[in-house]
Amino acid sequence: MTIDGYKNHPYIPNSVEKVQKEMLKELGLETLEDLHEGIPEELKFKSKIDLPEPYKSEYELRKDMEKTLRKNKTCRDYINFLGAGCWQHYVPAICDEINSRSEFLTAYAGEPYNDHGRFQTLFEYQSLVAELVDMDVVNVPTFDWAQAAATSIRMAARITGREEALVVGTIDKEKLLIIQNYCDPIVDIILVDYDKKTGAMDLDDLKDKISENTAAVYFENPSFLGFIENQGQKISDIAHNIGAISIVGVDPSSLGILAPPSHYGADIICGDLQPLGIHMNYGGGQSGFISTRDEEKFVMEFPSRLFGIAPTIVEGEYGFGDVAYERTSFGNLREKGKEFVGTQTALWGITAGVYLSLMGPKGMYELGQNIMQKSQYTINELNKIKGVKGSKFNSINFKEFVVDFNDTNKTVEEINKKLLEKGIFGGKDLSKDFPEFGQCALYCVTEIHLKEDIDKLIDSLKETIEG
Amino acid sequence: MKRISRDHKVRNFHQAKWDEPIIFELSNEGERGILVPEAEEEIVKVVGDGVSKIPESMKREKLPNLPEINQKRVLMHYLRLSQETLGGDLNIEIGQGTCTMKYNPKINEYIARMPEMTELHPLQDESTVQGILEIIYKTDLCMREISGMDQFTFQPGGGSQAIFTMASIVRKYHREHGEENQRDEIITTVYSHPSDAAAPATKGYKVITIMPDEEGYPDYEAFKNAVSERTAAFFVANPEDTGVFNPRIKEFTDLVRKAGGLNCYDQANANGLLGVTRAKEAGFDMCFFNLHKTFSTPHGCGGPGGGALGVVKELIDYLPKPIVGFKDGKYFLNYDLDKSIGKVRLFNGVPQTVLKAYAWIMSLGAEGLYEVAKVAVLNNNYLFKKLLEHKGVDAPYIRGKQRVEQVRYTLEKLAEDTGISTEDIARRVMDFGMHYWTSHHPYYVPEPITLEPTETPSKEDLDEYIITLHHIFDEAYENPEIIKNAPHRSTIHKIDESSFDDPEKWAPTWRVYLRKTKEE
Numbered sequence: 004m005t006i007d008g009y010k011n012h013p014y015i016p017n018s019v020e021k022v023q024k025e026m027l028k029e030l031g032l033e034t035l036e037d038l039h040e041g042i043p044e045e046l047k048f049k050s051k052i053d054l055p056e057p058y059k060s061e062y063e064l065r066k067d068m069e070k071t072l073r074k075n076k077t078c079r080d081y082i083n084f085l086g087a088g089c090w091q092h093y094v095p096a097i098c099d100e101i102n103s104r105s106e107f108l109t110a111y112a113g114e115p116y117n118d119h120g121r122f123q124t125l126f127e128y129q130s131l132v133a134e135l136v137d138m139d140v141v142n143v144p145t146f147d148w149a150q151a152a153a154t155s156i157r158m159a160a161r162i163t164g165r166e167e168a169l170v171v172g173t174i175d176k177e178k179l180l181i182i183q184n185y186c187d188p189i190v191d192i193i194l195v196d197y198d199k200k201t202g203a204m205d206l207d208d209l210k211d212k213i214s215e216n217t218a219a220v221y222f223e224n225p226s227f228l229g230f231i232e233n234q235g236q237k238i239s240d241i242a243h244n245i246g247a248i249s250i251v252g253v254d255p256s257s258l259g260i261l262a263p264p265s266h267y268g269a270d271i272i273c274g275d276l277q278p279l280g281i282h283m284n285y286g287g288g289q290s291g292f293i294s295t296r297d298e299e300k301f302v303m304e305f306p307s308r309l310f311g312i313a314p315t316i317v318e319g320e321y322g323f324g325d326v327a328y329e330r331t332s333f334g335n336l337r338e339k340g341k342e343f344v345g346t347q348t349a350l351w352g353i354t355a356g357v358y359l360s361l362m363g364p365k366g367m368y369e370l371g372q373n374i375m376q377k378s379q380y381t382i383n384e385l386n387k388i389k390g391v392k393g394s395k396f397n398s399i400n401f402k403e404f405v406v407d408f409n410d411t412n413k414t415v416e417e418i419n420k421k422l423l424e425k426g427i428f429g430g431k432d433l434s435k436d437f438p439e440f441g442q443c444a445l446y447c448v449t450e451i452h453l454k455e456d457i458d459k460l461i462d463s464l465k466e467t468i469e470g
Numbered sequence: 471m472k473r474i475s476r477d478h479k480v481r482n483f484h485q486a487k488w489d490e491p492i493i494f495e496l497s498n499e500g501e502r503g504i505l506v507p508e509a510e511e512e513i514v515k516v517v518g519d520g521v522s523k524i525p526e527s528m529k530r531e532k533l534p535n536l537p538e539i540n541q542k543r544v545l546m547h548y549l550r551l552s553q554e555t556l557g558g559d560l561n562i563e564i565g566q567g568t569c570t571m572k573y574n575p576k577i578n579e580y581i582a583r584m585p586e587m588t589e590l591h592p593l594q595d596e597s598t599v600q601g602i603l604e605i606i607y608k609t610d611l612c613m614r615e616i617s618g619m620d621q622f623t624f625q626p627g628g629g630s631q632a633i634f635t636m637a638s639i640v641r642k643y644h645r646e647h648g649e650e651n652q653r654d655e656i657i658t659t660v661y662s663h664p665s666d667a668a669a670p671a672t673k674g675y676k677v678i679t680i681m682p683d684e685e686g687y688p689d690y691e692a693f694k695n696a697v698s699e700r701t702a703a704f705f706v707a708n709p710e711d712t713g714v715f716n717p718r719i720k721e722f723t724d725l726v727r728k729a730g731g732l733n734c735y736d737q738a739n740a741n742g743l744l745g746v747t748r749a750k751e752a753g754f755d756m757c758f759f760n761l762h763k764t765f766s767t768p769h770g771c772g773g774p775g776g777g778a779l780g781v782v783k784e785l786i787d788y789l790p791k792p793i794v795g796f797k798d799g800k801y802f803l804n805y806d807l808d809k810s811i812g813k814v815r816l817f818n819g820v821p822q823t824v825l826k827a828y829a830w831i832m833s834l835g836a837e838g839l840y841e842v843a844k845v846a847v848l849n850n851n852y853l854f855k856k857l858l859e860h861k862g863v864d865a866p867y868i869r870g871k872q873r874v875e876q877v878r879y880t881l882e883k884l885a886e887d888t889g890i891s892t893e894d895i896a897r898r899v900m901d902f903g904m905h906y907w908t909s910h911h912p913y914y915v916p917e918p919i920t921l922e923p924t925e926t927p928s929k930e931d932l933d934e935y936i937i938t939l940h941h942i943f944d945e946a947y948e949n950p951e952i953i954k955n956a957p958h959r960s961t962i963h964k965i966d967e968s969s970f971d972d973p974e975k976w977a978p979t980w981r982v983y984l985r986k987t988k989e990e
Contacts, residue, residue: 009834009835009838009841012834014572014833014834014842015841015842015925015926016926016928016929016931017845017848017927017928018841018845018925022929027848035845038844038847038872039742039746041715042874047747048746051745051836051837051840052616052745052836053615054612054615054835057831057833057835061577061833064829065581068829071604072587072601072605072825074601074604075598075599075601076598077585078589079585081598083594085591087593088816089592089816091591095503095504097503097504097548101549101552103583104552104557105559106552106553106556106560107555107557107771108557109557109560109571109768109769110555110556110557110769111558111566111569111769111771112569113555113556113566113905113907114896114905115965116900116905116960116962118555118556119551119554119960119961119962120550120555121771123490124551125771126979127493127980130492130981131536133980133981134535135534139978139981139982140979141978141979143772146627146815147627147816150815157672177813177817180813183812184790184814185814187641187674188674189674224528231524231525235528259530259533260521260529260530261524261528261529261530262529262531263534266530267527282588283588283591283592284822285587285590285591285599285817285818285821286817286818287819287823289815297973297982302978310978311969311977311978312980313970314965314966315965317963320489321492322962322965324967326978327971327976328971329971332665334911335912337667337911338670338671339671340664340668343633343634343669344630344665344668345628345665346769346772347627348770349770349772350770350771350772350773353771356493359536360493360537360544360547361503361544362506363501363502363539364533364534366502366503366504366505368533369506370506371521373506373508375521375523376513376517376518376519376520377509379516379523380509380513380517383516399525423597423598428591428595428598431593450506454509454513
């Protein structure tokens with residue numbers, strides 16, 4: 004059976020029959036059905052694929068897709084206190100302007116001669132993030148933070164020749180699933196306990212669990228639960244004393260005010276670029292990075308591309324290219340290269356570079372300060388609500404904090420349902436991922452929250468809880 | 471006025487050359503690119519400066535050494551760099567074979583940039599994201615029809631992550647069946663993407679690579695010998711990166727099935743197959759499509775893309791969580807997969823990419839997709855015939871027969887005749903506002919070029935590309951010097967690559983460059 008094509012389609016110039024005939028003639032063929040001669044008849048799909056009727060015009064497509072999308076309620080319509088690894092920050096207009104440029108949006112894998120600009124922007128992104136974390140080497144982005152953390156652990160396992168990694172017990176359970184799957188069956192992942200009062204890593208448990216099988220200790224700052232882990236140097240020392248590698252996951256939006264992990268012993272730093280000028284996109288904005296010192300033993304373990312600067316044959320010209328390309332699976336080694344490389348999230352790397360160029364050192368400081376002030380204010384006000392504890396842990400938090408609702412006689416689910424009715428997305432319900440907490444939720448406050456937004460949350464919670 | 475002559479055959483192109491400094495060189499102390507909202511006075515009254523509370527050991531002592539640049543200059547910098555990038559929208563994008571560089575419709579981008587997409591938090595209540603869940607669900611239904619698979623996940627953020635997900639499912643499947651330790655090998659072919667070898671290797675598998683026979687098909691006898699009770703799975707592209715379709719693929723998958731292994735289909739090269747042939751009928755248990763290839767979503771300099779991974783019924787329970795379901799008139803996230811491998815990407819994959827792919831499918835429908843496949847193959851075979859008219863060009867395997875959607879050519883004869891390599895030519899192509907890619911490494915086809923026109927170019931575009939390549943091939947014979955020193959009309963000239971593999975000299979960031987080039 005033959006299928007009538009969809010002639011004169013705007014996306015298919017050669018669907019014009021006259022042109023098709025001319026080209027077919029050139030090939031000595033008569034109809035389009037004479038093509039695909041290499042596919043055996045028994046494998047040919049004999050009917051038409053069962054798809055809905057297509058839109059007849061671009062206008063109808065737009066109208067209907069808009070209608071469908073408008074069934075969503077956005078974080079512009081609602082006040083959003085959800086974070087948990089995807090954070091609502093202000094996205095400067097220039098970030099969108101640059102990442103929607105045709106040249107960047109539709110480029111892919113050209114050579115440095117085709118895509119000088121692509122190479123330079125990604126080199127600059129690497130260099131800007133390097134300053135933020137105060138480390139020398141940064142990769143072209145990975146899929147997300149979880150992938151970056153998993154790859155960091157695999158790098159550490161190759162460097163040390165060991166097969167275990169100790170991971171902070173307060174880690175995001177979704178991220179943990181990704182790390183576990185990525186490391187299975189090469190590296191065993193073992194969780195380290197945390198202090199029930201502060202949330203910080205339990206160093207005694209760390210010392211109990213660490214051994215000469217330990218490739219790496221992985222912890223985060225700020226932690227997934229928002230508190231600042233201030234034992235960084237101690238943790239790194241414990242790791243180093245036994246020949247293990249210290250890996251720290253970091254939220255880069257905190258690094259205007261918080262010490263970068265390289266200052267407390269981290270050998271590998273990883274994190275997510277999403278807070279740096281990238282819209283949440285229902286999770287589609289995640290993008291990971293990995294950073295190390297400029298030492299061969301680290302650099303040669305990156306699976307990712309690393310763009311480097313170099314001279315050209317003309318004095319005064321900057322050129323760029325791949326540093327140590329052969330270590331990747333794109334090189335001659337294929338499966339003997341380091342893990343694998345492919346299409347990940349380069350456009351978000353470019354965007355993060357634009358963001359950091361705009362923010363500069365002062366912008367990053369002010370961002371951090373603003374977030375600290377607003378989150379502290381929110382905790383402060385939450386504490387005034389009967390039965391609510393603004394922060395479960397008696398640590399200092401950045402952007403996120405665990406709100407304890409155990410004494411309200413209401414579940415987080417019930418509370419969030421009420422908040423939703425009032426136009427508020429309450430914090431992530433932790434009762435499934437951290438059942439030991441009972442009824443707690445992870446709240447996120449950033450620079451986008453105005454005092455009136457926070458006050459509305461407080462008032463709404465009061466109404467919900469106190470009645 | 472005299473009529474301006476426009477009868478030159480090849481384009482008189484010159485790429486933008488802005489001679490732009492590195493961003494750090496633009497820094498002027500005190501300049502600001504953007505202002506950050508300040509906390510309101512009432513907040514400051516309550517909490518003070520906010521930062522004094524940070525434990526001493528965790529305070530950043532010195533601000534990060536980021537540049538200080540005014541907004542216009544930042545914009546100008548990045549706009550200039552964008553102009554120095556040869557995006558798919560600007561050139562006749564035929565040269566990036568295996569990557570299916572088709573047109574990325576602007577309307578899809580427009581829709582995907584609506585706040586109803588961009589301003590969604592992935593943990594919002596399901597009742598507030600019914601629109602995007604509906605789109606993901608409906609895309610799944612379309613993909614099922616296109617492939618014959620029974621359920622899709624859109625969690626993988628690209629093709630390689632989809633391959634890794636397949637390898638993870640393979641491992642979990644054999645673990646469930648008590649054969650994990652016994653089945654420690656996967657089989658792939660040399661003309662499948664390197665990730666078909668590298669991602670399963672990352673998952674701990676030994677890799678057996680099948681070489682082509684004389685016709686370019688994966689060697690059946692070698693394959694037969696490789697399949698055993700140790701085979702965990704077969705990972706393969708078809709057509710392979712040569713554009714040769716293995717017609718005996720069903721025999722291959724049957725062998726693997728009989729031996730107890732799983733069949734995993736890398737459909738990166740699916741553009742010529744839409745509506746023509748499907749994964750299911752060829753005996754595959756899983757397959758994936760790159761949304762940024764066949765389904766038209768932009769490549770973004772290397773992501774974010776999307777890997778749409780489909781499986782047969784028996785494997786649905788193994789998929790990463792969650793998948794999107796539909797019940798009682800509501801779309802929901804289904805976490806109820808009891809053998810799930812867990813997760814491969816945070817949250818729900820790259821939903822804006824799924825949205826663009828769906829818009830593309832719905833702009834074409836079944837007949838449109840079929841036309842895409844037919845025209846992609848027509849364009850490719852037209853290009854193939856015309857390029858082979860030059861004496862320096864050839865393409866190994868299945869002589870005189872059609873290819874599917876791409877061809878891996880060889881310039882072996884041209885190189886022998888002239889001393890000009892395919893890399894030399896690749897640099898020269900830029901002088902005409904185009905580009906081409908050689909091949910993955912190692913080069914099994916000597917002096918390779920891999921070209922894939924897709925359905926996007928018009929005949930006129932194809933003819934321009936052909937004339938330009940012929941012109942350059944002629945130059946190789948007549949004026950090789952111009953090619954050796956190419957490019958001449960790009961942003962930059964030939965790069966001195968000697969530092970890239972030298973740990974003493976390489977410079978993957980600006981700070982390293984400054985340190986290593988510091989004059990004593």
